[in-house]
Amino acid sequence: MVLTALAGYLVVQYLTAGTGATGCTVVSAADDDEEYEFTPEQAVNAATVTAVGTARGLPERAVTIALATALQESALHNVRHGDRDSLGLFQQRPSQGWGTPARIMDPTYAAGKFYDHLVDVPGYTRLPLTVAAQRVQRSGFPEAYAKHEPDAALLAAALTGRSAATLTCAGRPGAARAGGPQAVRAALVRDFGRAVLRPDGAADASPVPRSATSARSVRHAETAGRAAVAGGSDGRTVTLPVAAGAGPDAVRSVRRRGWQLAHWAVANASALHIERVVYAGREWRAGIAGNTVGRWQALEAAGTRGAERSTGSVRIVTAQ
Known part of the structure; x- marks a missing residue:
């Protein structure tokens, strides 16, 4: 009976993305074995x-x-x-x-x-x-x-994006809350503000409270982000522009912003039904704990699109 109950629990955790179990890890970029599981x-x-x-x-x-x-x-x-x-x-x-x-x-x-x-x-x-x-x-x-x-x-x-490819999550994208590009864009606007979807990255509003992530907010996000997502018109992809910086630290600031957005997407993968995140020639794919997926890996050179190797945009692919 105990084994049957345990098996049932594991099945539920598998199907619900294991929201009560450890599924994410962040590691140090200094290669000092420091990590935190959550x-x-x-x-x-x-x-x-x-x-x-x-x-x-x-x-x-x-x-x-x-x-x-x-x-x-x-x-x-x-x-x-x-x-x-x-x-x-x-x-x-x-x-x-x-x-x-x-x-x-x-x-x-x-x-x-x-x-x-x-x-x-x-x-x-x-x-x-x-x-x-x-x-x-x-x-x-x-x-x-x-x-x-x-x-x-x-x-x-x-x-914040200072440490690249250091946050990973394992487990299936959760089905409890349906996702899709519309939900991803609404969540981005909620957390970062509407400027996150603008190609120029110019701040024009504060983050939108979670309670205000309504159909109206989603419509505004879709309008603001129409140019940004033009490259991801397959019905599953959100392509986020990473605004070009200026000055001697421009390249560093662009990469930091790109990794912030990429890590944000991985952190929200279960909640928003995200299957794949690509930035700067590396990709994260949703998977099950113990598999090689669920971690950042270099893209295969063959057949890789130029946009997926660029630091100028982050691609987020949803399950629907």
């Missing part, structure tokens, strides 16, 4: 927290502080409970002026409120992480943030 749900929330920060032009250090705080407060789960009236990723309290319960439960909003308070901390980028986080959170256990700094730093390096 679930697809945590990956989506980490990607959102990072995107909201970078869309505001905040440095990687701000993202690291935010991710370490969310790891301590909720283990990067959007929980509906906590101490007294605390809620969400950052355990923010409606009674303390953080917003309504519904808004706090929106990860995009919650991350934005955290950053609003963080940037008001003088010299926060130079402070120890525990001090910066505590100035925002006012926690009863301020030293607890420190133990999450190494994992948060790995996540921030990958999700």
Whole structure:
């Protein structure tokens, strides 16, 4: 009976993308064997927290502080409970002026409120992480943030795009929430703002709250991104432009932005039914834990399209 129950559990995990089990890994680009394993749900929330920060032009250090705080407060789960009236990723309290319960439960909003308070901390980028986080959170256990700094730093390096091809996920793209290009574009707009779909990358709006990712938001995203996705008109592909930079660090900034978008797509693969992500001559394919797929690999030279080897665009292929 025990074996039968275990087999049934494994089947359910396989069919539902194993949302309760470890399915994603981020590794250090320094080849020092540092890594952090986490679930697809945590990956989506980490990607959102990072995107909201970078869309505001905040440095990687701000993202690291935010991710370490969310790891301590909720283990990067959007929980509906906590101490007294605390809620969400950052355990923010409606009674303390953080917003309504519904808004706090929106990860995009919650991350934005955290950053609003963080940037008001003088010299926060130079402070120890525990001090910066505590100035925002006012926690009863301020030293607890420190133990999450190494994992948060790995996540921030990958999700801001500084570390290339360091975030991978295994497992089937989840069927619980249907995806497709429309859902991918709506989620991109929700996390990064509408500028993410513009070829020039010019910022013209703040990220859209998750609760506002409605048909109206999707239509706006599709209109804004029509030129960007012209190259992916097969009904399954979203082609994201990576805006050209300027100055001596232009190439580096373009690649960093491209890897941020590519890692965002991998982190959201289960939620958005993404099967393949391609950037700069490398590809990630969804697969099952233990297989070679689910990791970044170099594209085969034969038959590879020029666009798939370019650093000027990220290609995201959905299951439908």
